[in-house]
Amino acid sequence: MGQPKMADDFSSVFEPPLDQTPDVDELVRAAMEWHFSPLTGSPYWVERAKTLGFDPRKDVQSQADLQLFAGVPVDWSSIPADQLIPRGNAGRSVRHGVYESGGATGAPKRIIDATSRRRNVEWQSRMLDEQGFPAQGGGWLHIGPTGPHIMAKNITSLGEIRGHLSYFVDLDPRWVRRCLAEGRKDEFRRYIDHILDQVKDVLASQDIRLMSSTPRILETIAGRDDVYRLVREKVQGMIWGGTSMDAETLRLFEEEVFPQARLAGAYGNTMMGVAPQRTRRAGDAAPCVFRPYYPYTIVDLVDPDEPSRRVADGEQGRVVVTALTRDHFNPPTLERDLAVRQPSADGFPGIELSDVRPYESASTTVVEGVY
Amino acid sequence: MSGRTALYEIPLIRAGEPARSAERTELCGVDGTPLATVHLAPPLLARLTVASARAGEESTPDPSLLRQAGKLFATATLNGLSPQEYCDLQSRVTGVPVTVARHSLEDVAQTFANVGARLAAERPPGTEDEFGPGVISAVWARRGDVLAVIAPSNNPGTHTQWLTALGCGYRLVVRPGARDPFTPARMIAALLEAGVAPHYLSLLPGSHATGDALVEAADLSLVFGGDAAARRYGQDRRVILRGPGRSKILHSGAITDRVLDVICDSAGFDAGMRCTNLTAVFTDGDPAALAEAVAERLARLVAAPPQSPEAQLPVLPLAEAQRLRTYLDGQLAGAVDVAAAHYPDGSVADLGDGSAALRPAVLLCDRVDHPGSRIELSFPCVWILPWQRSDGFGPLRDTLALTILGDDRTLAQEALRERTVRKVLFGAFPTYSAGTTSPHDGYLSHDLMEARGYGTAG
Numbered sequence: 001m002g003q004p005k006m007a008d009d010f011s012s013v014f015e016p017p018l019d020q021t022p023d024v025d026e027l028v029r030a031a032m033e034w035h036f037s038p039l040t041g042s043p044y045w046v047e048r049a050k051t052l053g054f055d056p057r058k059d060v061q062s063q064a065d066l067q068l069f070a071g072v073p074v075d076w077s078s079i080p081a082d083q084l085i086p087r088g089n090a091g092r093s094v095r096h097g098v099y100e101s102g103g104a105t106g107a108p109k110r111i112i113d114a115t116s117r118r119r120n121v122e123w124q125s126r127m128l129d130e131q132g133f134p135a136q137g138g139g140w141l142h143i144g145p146t147g148p149h150i151m152a153k154n155i156t157s158l159g160e161i162r163g164h165l166s167y168f169v170d171l172d173p174r175w176v177r178r179c180l181a182e183g184r185k186d187e188f189r190r191y192i193d194h195i196l197d198q199v200k201d202v203l204a205s206q207d208i209r210l211m212s213s214t215p216r217i218l219e220t221i222a223g224r225d226d227v228y229r230l231v232r233e234k235v236q237g238m239i240w241g242g243t244s245m246d247a248e249t250l251r252l253f254e255e256e257v258f259p260q261a262r263l264a265g266a267y268g269n270t271m272m273g274v275a276p277q278r279t280r281r282a283g284d285a286a287p288c289v290f291r292p293y294y295p296y297t298i299v300d301l302v303d304p305d306e307p308s309r310r311v312a313d314g315e316q317g318r319v320v321v322t323a324l325t326r327d328h329f330n331p332p333t334l335e336r337d338l339a340v341r342q343p344s345a346d347g348f349p350g351i352e353l354s355d356v357r358p359y360e361s362a363s364t365t366v367v368e369g370v371y
Numbered sequence: 372m373s374g375r376t377a378l379y380e381i382p383l384i385r386a387g388e389p390a391r392s393a394e395r396t397e398l399c400g401v402d403g404t405p406l407a408t409v410h411l412a413p414p415l416l417a418r419l420t421v422a423s424a425r426a427g428e429e430s431t432p433d434p435s436l437l438r439q440a441g442k443l444f445a446t447a448t449l450n451g452l453s454p455q456e457y458c459d460l461q462s463r464v465t466g467v468p469v470t471v472a473r474h475s476l477e478d479v480a481q482t483f484a485n486v487g488a489r490l491a492a493e494r495p496p497g498t499e500d501e502f503g504p505g506v507i508s509a510v511w512a513r514r515g516d517v518l519a520v521i522a523p524s525n526n527p528g529t530h531t532q533w534l535t536a537l538g539c540g541y542r543l544v545v546r547p548g549a550r551d552p553f554t555p556a557r558m559i560a561a562l563l564e565a566g567v568a569p570h571y572l573s574l575l576p577g578s579h580a581t582g583d584a585l586v587e588a589a590d591l592s593l594v595f596g597g598d599a600a601a602r603r604y605g606q607d608r609r610v611i612l613r614g615p616g617r618s619k620i621l622h623s624g625a626i627t628d629r630v631l632d633v634i635c636d637s638a639g640f641d642a643g644m645r646c647t648n649l650t651a652v653f654t655d656g657d658p659a660a661l662a663e664a665v666a667e668r669l670a671r672l673v674a675a676p677p678q679s680p681e682a683q684l685p686v687l688p689l690a691e692a693q694r695l696r697t698y699l700d701g702q703l704a705g706a707v708d709v710a711a712a713h714y715p716d717g718s719v720a721d722l723g724d725g726s727a728a729l730r731p732a733v734l735l736c737d738r739v740d741h742p743g744s745r746i747e748l749s750f751p752c753v754w755i756l757p758w759q760r761s762d763g764f765g766p767l768r769d770t771l772a773l774t775i776l777g778d779d780r781t782l783a784q785e786a787l788r789e790r791t792v793r794k795v796l797f798g799a800f801p802t803y804s805a806g807t808t809s810p811h812d813g814y815l816s817h818d819l820m821e822a823r824g825y826g827t828a829g
Contacts, residue, residue: 249414
């Protein structure tokens with residue numbers, strides 16, 4: 001058997017030094033070759049290629065050609081995860097993990113990751129340095145999904161890179177959603193209190209200096225005196241993400257609730273990776289602008305009513321993500337979020353976005369009853 | 372209007388202090404004209420505001436202070452708006468006829484002035500403020516310190532309910548209805564100007580999520596809403612629910628002018644948007660004849676833009692008005708709208724400026740258990756159902772105000788025994804009638820206060 005094209009053949013595109021951005025079309029070609037070649041591709045994509053009606057390795061030569069995948073839905077919830085491991089990774093002696101989405105829009109989606117996300121996090125870490133985020137020493141407490149969720153792996157990587165020990169308080173977002181959907185507010189409250197009790201315990205006994213969580217959890221901390229006092233005393237940096245945050249809430253967190261800490265947002269999900277908050281600049285139209293990890297994550301914003309039209313700067317659009325890493329290929333996929341496109345700063349080649357919020361199709365109901 | 376005039380601005384009020392928000396929304400008149408920018412509070416601010424209201428010192432306002440505030444509400448220029456400008460803005464955005472806001476100026480002032488008398492009337496005899504040493508007695512004590520108010524937009528008068536709470540010493544955090552932040556903003560301005568301690572008054576326009584956070588953070592909440600609110604908050608024992616009203620008339624005997632007056636007045640007063648407006652009439656007479664006569668009279672109510680003095684019907688953006696009518700048409704279940712014949716140009720009166728008035732509906736039902744008696748809509752909409760004495764009070768359950776027309780006093784006595792009928796009026800009282808200290812839906816202070824034992828050894 002002849003030696004297959006090895007991983008190293010693409011490393012200058014998949015894993016160049018962090019300050020080098022590969023040409024997007026070159027990355028597209030590398031991703032097509034890597035994921036669809038019978039030698040290096042995953043069983044899933046190699047098999048799927050046979051029914052696509054086009055040959056990704058031949059027909060997809062540029063970012064624009066990715067449109068060929070427009071009619072190709074992927075049911076990430078049902079693919080056996082082992083079928084997603086690129087065969088080429090076998091020669092790289094890396095450890096694979098299975099990671100799941102929170103399942104906000106149905107059954108959880110599953111992906112594979114070995115080393116790609118760590119690069120995304122290294123890049124995020126550089127942005128945190130630029131923003132004066134504390135580093136070296138002390139612990140990092142993550143209050144959020146662990147278990148199958150990639151967030152925990154990301155935070156572990158971030159902690160390692162930045163010189164902190166990672167601590168976790170596990171939160172099951174699926175249970176929270178279920179409580180709320182079924183109107184079981186009491187149970188939800190008790191669960192949050194249970195989470196905050198654990199947070200308090202870690203904060204009281206460990207040298208915690210950084211924290212990451214969702215806006216909602218941070219809000220509940222602001223509403224619980226005992227935990228809030230500990231956070232104010234100890235935490236110098238915070239990352240929020242997972243759900244959206246409006247501009248006024250962000251202002252309140254930064255100026256009134258946690259003025260002692262640096263705050264940084266992180267947009268993203270299992271399918272696309274992390275788009276960290278880009279360092280704020282005078283004249284920014286929004287207080288928090290997210291920068292996707294281009295070109296490994298390509299974010300597009302399209303007209304919700306006419307998805308073939310890309311929105312202009314300043315316009316709101318629905319998020320479309322494409323992921324092109326060595327471990328994971330996500331063809332362009334319409335996501336549930338809306339965001340506003342921001343003009344990219346300092347020549348950054350991808351688009352930037354702000355004001356992320358969930359897309360809710362307009363439905364109006366008649367309100368009955370006079371009050 | 373030439374071009375875009377400056378919009379009237381409603382800031383948040385955090386513990387008495389006006390504050391701007393990075394989140395805002397634009398309020399338009401029912402005809403689509405942008406009229407006001409409203410600053411919006413996110414849920415986090417609800418928590419922070421409750422905390423600062425709680426932190427302030429005890430300073431329950433004296434009833435004379437509230438009386439003074441009532442005068443200011445009715446007569447002063449507050450938040451840059453004269454009384455007339457306030458009425459105009461309120462009516463154009465909510466679509467409630469301007470006459471409602473105008474007579475509310477005086478009604479609200481009266482209610483402010485009356486808080487002291489109401490508190491005295493609602494207080495259980497036997498509770499004291501002070502008593503000598505050696506006596507163990509009862510004090511009338513608050514069950515909490517902060518009351519959240521999730522308010523509606525249907526009628527300015529609704530807001531007067533929370534004055535009782537202020538009189539009890541509750542610090543108030545009000546989340547106004549989406550279309551009427553003007554009335555509570557004006558009330559709060561009047562109260563602050565009269566000298567109520569700032570941390571007793573906050574106004575936080577915002578979403579349902581903000582309302583939820585407020586309810587969670589406050590000690591008690593007064594929530595106005597329909598069935599949806601009941602589902603949302605019904606399990607929460609710290610929530611005092613108000614509405615829907617489903618007010619009714621029980622009619623027996625002849626159909627006289629007097630009877631028709633009371634029915635039509637109950638249905639059409641204040642454009643039919645109050646919880647004490649008539650929803651259903653149960654009659655042991657001829658339902659068809661009654662329905663015809665009522666429809667004929669209600670059809671005289673005038674459809675006009677809300678800011679015009681002749682307006683008597685609620686106005687909505689045209690599409691919303693049509694949607695509401697379509698919804699009603701889908702609920703008929705065999706009932707017939709006998710009023711429709713009176714409107715050659717349709718039940719929705721297109722006012723030609725993007726808005727439309729909702730003309731009265733009179734729905735004749737063929738059975739006492741027709742579901743229509745539970746359908747309360749925000750315009751004059753009356754269901755008329757056949758009723759026999761043998762049907763009893765079962766069909767009349769869940770009624771905020773019940774007027775009994777006829778001469779059978781024992782019916783009124785029986786109605787009082789039905790717990791879910793909250794007010795019984797015997798004779799020619801329209802359903803919205805109220806005495807100055809009569810309970811609206813029970814005494815509010817009985818939800819806010821409790822008697823506790825207290826004694827000091829001699």
